[in-house]
Amino acid sequence: MKPAAFDYVRAESADEVLSGLAQEGGNARVLAGGQSLMAMLNMRLAKPKRVIDIMRLNELRHIERKAGAVVVGAGVRQAELLAWPDLAEVLPLVALALPWVGHEQTRSRGTICGSLAHADPSAEMPLALIALGGEVHLRSAKRRRHVAAKDFFAGMMLTARADDELIEGISLPIIRQARFAFREVARRHGDFAIVACAAMTTPAGIRFAVGGVADVPTARDWPRLEGSALDDALNGFAYELDARDDIHATARYRRDLVRMIGRELIGEVLQ
Structure with missing residues (x-):
């Protein structure tokens, strides 16, 4: 074609x-x-x-710490962020998720911000941005603005970026004294996820985020939950995501994965 x-x-x-x-x-x-x-x-x-x-623009190819966050420019390739020496220390969730993004060959070309602009609900970087509560930096000829991750994704492959705006970069918060976990299920490693999940501890309890089910990656904050209380929360969340049958999986299978992976990841971060 x-x-x-x-x-x-x-x-x-x-x-x-x-x-x-x-x-x-x-x-x-x-x-x-x-x-x-x-x-x-x-x-x-x-x-x-x-x-x-834009790939010849060195001004957009930066990874830097700034004001308690890591700022990643629009030209930074996925492989470059994965190879950044400080990644596992300051952004452990991203370090866990990035190896699941495509394959080594595609990561050597694909960019972090490009994945966010495409806004596939099964992609790993939108899920990580939502889970961490990051921001997207948008710039037009007239203004600059920062949009919170939860407000940036508007639907399947739809974002809050205006037609005249460039995604100049993103901010990923550096969250200390927290535990993180990530897992996904796909037909083959490197395929888009059927379901991808991230979990982390927060001062108030836990945050659990899911991609690949709803039209946008979605997160929930809960207190520390265990036993039947956790099962009930996961079951309710699985149904709230309004899963649909498609050629890759049934809605029931996706709900089962949310519940199963959710229990595993939340138990892992709460150990």
């Missing part, structure tokens, strides 16, 4: 990207790693007039 015709622009600066987005609006798409966008172009699910390539 071949994409519809489009103009390709290799941006020389972030300002050039913002100018192009301001001119074309919804008719422009930003190309970072291309692992999702190229497939959509080839299948003509996306037909932009202009594709703006």
Whole structure:
């Protein structure tokens, strides 16, 4: 399959990207790693007039600690963050989730922010961002704004990003003195998850997040729960996610996975 015709622009600066987005609006798409966008172009699910390539912009390829968080720029590849020496220490949940993202070959091209922009509900990085309570940094030619993760994902492959905005980066909070766990079930390692789950301890108890079931990754905060109280909370959450049958799994199977993995992960972090 071949994409519809489009103009390709290799941006020389972030300002050039913002100018192009301001001119074309919804008719422009930003190309970072291309692992999702190229497939959509080839299948003509996306037909932009202009594709703006940002991968030569060093100003967007930074990983830095700032104000109690790790800021990851739009040009940072998944493999680069996974190889960052401080990752396991300051972002242990991301360190657990990233090896499940695609394969080594795709991680060498795909970007952290590109996965968030694509907003597949089965993807691991949106789930990690929701679980950690991170922020997405958006920038247009007119303004900058930060959007909380819980407000950024608006539906399946839908986000709060406006047509003239670039995802400039994200902030992932550094959470000390907490325990984290991550697990997913997929047909093969590297496939999109049928169900993915993350759990962490919080000062008030626990946070449990699920991807691959609802149209957006979803988290719940509970007090420390055990026994039948935990089973009831997980069962209620599994039904709230409104799972549907598809070619990969039935709704019942997804609910069973939420309950089973949830018990395992929450027990693991509460040890």
